[in-house]
Ligand SMILES: CC(=O)SCCNC(=O)CCNC(=O)[C@H](O)C(C)(C)COP(=O)(O)OP(=O)(O)OC[C@H]1O[C@@H](n2cnc3c(N)ncnc32)[C@H](O)[C@@H]1OP(=O)(O)O
């Protein structure tokens with residue numbers, strides 16, 4: 001076997017063969033199953049896109065209706081899951097609550113019948129259906145309220161916003177939210193998808209796969225950056241303070257959250273769409289000073305860091321959209337997870353179709369044949 005050069009962060013090393021999505025980081029192109037993200041954002045829905053990602057083709061009308069119906073039917077969560085979540089500390093981060101609850105689903109449904117297409121379908125449906133309900137339930141319970149039941153007459157995104165806010169959402173907000181889910185649904189071999197595939201490769205159950213991916217998504221270098229972006233815009237506070245803030249951070253070699261990407265060396269196409277969605281929301285619900293700060297920051301970062309290929313990524317404008325919808329900052333990453341479940345499931349299925357357990361190697365840098373020193377002599 002040839003020994004490859006060690007690459008920190010496995011940069012540029014293929015970790016799977018996949019037909020789920022494609023990124024051209026030089027040209028800013030993202031495609032799900034070959035279809036451009038711009039087209040899906042405009043014409044599709046999150047559930048239709050999830051079907052495309054997971055089953056590989058766009059559904060017929062009948063297939064989509066059956067899929068939507070199954071998901072609607074499975075939205076409720078068992079009272080024992082709700083009771084378990086009630087015991088979580090209300091000060092806990094909703095991503096931790098989600099990771100624990102996703103793993104807990106495995107207590108109820110795990111049979112690891114991975115060769116059975118009906119088991120795969122049921123797991124796909126349950127996870128897509130129940131994860132939003134769990135996110136909304138934790139939000140209400142940490143405020144001391146009972147969770148509200150899902151509404152069968154509402155679509156996927158409208159129902160989530162209803163469960164979160166206990167009132168029906170504005171139709172434009174519901175549509176924009178649905179587009180946000182589509183934009184976040186999948187992105188090749190990112191850290192959380194890699195984590196999902198590694199976990200899947202051991203043939204454990206899909207609930208454990210999702211729990212491990214949720215845990216990976218939460219970090220500030222990955223999905224957790226969307227929360228950090230809002231904190232950063234608040235800290236900057238005014239358009240005038242953008243450049244001094246940036247100078248100070250660059251001097252301290254600190255990262256600017258929501259910027260930079262391992263693959264994109266131009267502006268992330270999802271950031272462009274999200275910026276446009278933010279503008280639509282501002283037109284209807286009023287402008288936001290944080291948007292002006294964000295635009296000025298993008299301009300200033302471009303002046304300083306474009307030579308390194310550092311531009312806004314998907315996490316930069318998403319928080320502004322969610323904030324305008326009144327969604328609390330610490331729910332941004334769980335919402336990212338609601339969307340990314342579709343991509344994780346697509347990769348879980350693909351991994352099972354041609355599985356080999358992940359077991360890379362390492363470059364050992366430690367000692368050999370070292371002496372054991374008795375404790376009293378250390
Ligand atoms: C959904 C997502 O996961 S999107 C990414 C969300 N994460 C963030 O927004 C956090 C901020 N960004 C980052 O930390 C990085 O750009 C990552 C994690 C996204 C990519 O990391 P890597 O590919 O490992 O790039 P790395 O961190 O090595 O940076 C390469 C160079 O660009 C610089 N750089 C990268 N991102 C930034 C940034 N956001 N601000 C300032 N400088 C940056 C680094 O300092 C480094 O410079 P150097 O070569 O002079 O030392």
Ligand SMILES: O=C([O-])CC(=O)C(=O)O
Nearest residue numbers: 186187189190191262314
């Ligand atoms: O691809 C990546 O490394 C991160 C990212 O943008 C995503 O997961 O959406």
